[in-house]
Amino acid sequence: MDNKKIIEVLNKALTEEITALMQYIQHHYLYKGSNAISVRELFKKLSFKEMDHAYALGERIATLGGMPTTRPNPPNVPKKSVDMIKVNLQDEKDAIVAYKEWIKAVDGEGDHTSRNILEDLLADEEEHAAELEALLGD
Numbered sequence: 650m651d652n653k654k655i656i657e658v659l660n661k662a663l664t665e666e667i668t669a670l671m672q673y674i675q676h677h678y679l680y681k682g683s684n685a686i687s688v689r690e691l692f693k694k695l696s697f698k699e700m701d702h703a704y705a706l707g708e709r710i711a712t713l714g715g716m717p718t719t720r721p722n723p724p725n726v727p728k729k730s731v732d733m734i735k736v737n738l739q740d741e742k743d744a745i746v747a748y749k750e751w752i753k754a755v756d757g758e759g760d761h762t763s764r765n766i767l768e769d770l771l772a773d774e775e776e777h778a779a780e781l782e783a784l785l786g787d
Contacts, residue, residue: 656715672724741778
């Protein structure tokens with residue numbers, strides 16, 4: 650098992666989770682419209698889930714002897730509220746694809762614990778995508 654490779658994969662996931670956390674928080678603050686209360690609450694709920702994901706990944710990275718990243722990518726904050734939902738949905742779909750690749754990568758290194766963590770996070774990302782799709786009526 651190559652911890653360096655696993656840590657690299659987990660830090661990629663952690664970067665995405667921190668970015669999602671910050672983006673959901675920003676969208677929670679800025680979302681406007683007739684359904685603002687319910688959408689803002691969903692964004693808030695999803696930000697808490699992303700924070701939980703970040704903690705799980707950071708703790709695993711530290712356990713493996715690595716340094717968890719604290720650097721997010723820049724959040725995407727569209728001007729139109731409906732576009733915030735669309736951006737988040739696409740990000741969740743992208744995360745689903747990425748998690749499947751990351752699961753293969755850590756499994757290839759024989760790290761079943763990291764695989765299990767990533768599989769749990771993948772299930773959450775799939776749920777997030779479904780919730781956002783429901784908002785759009787897709």
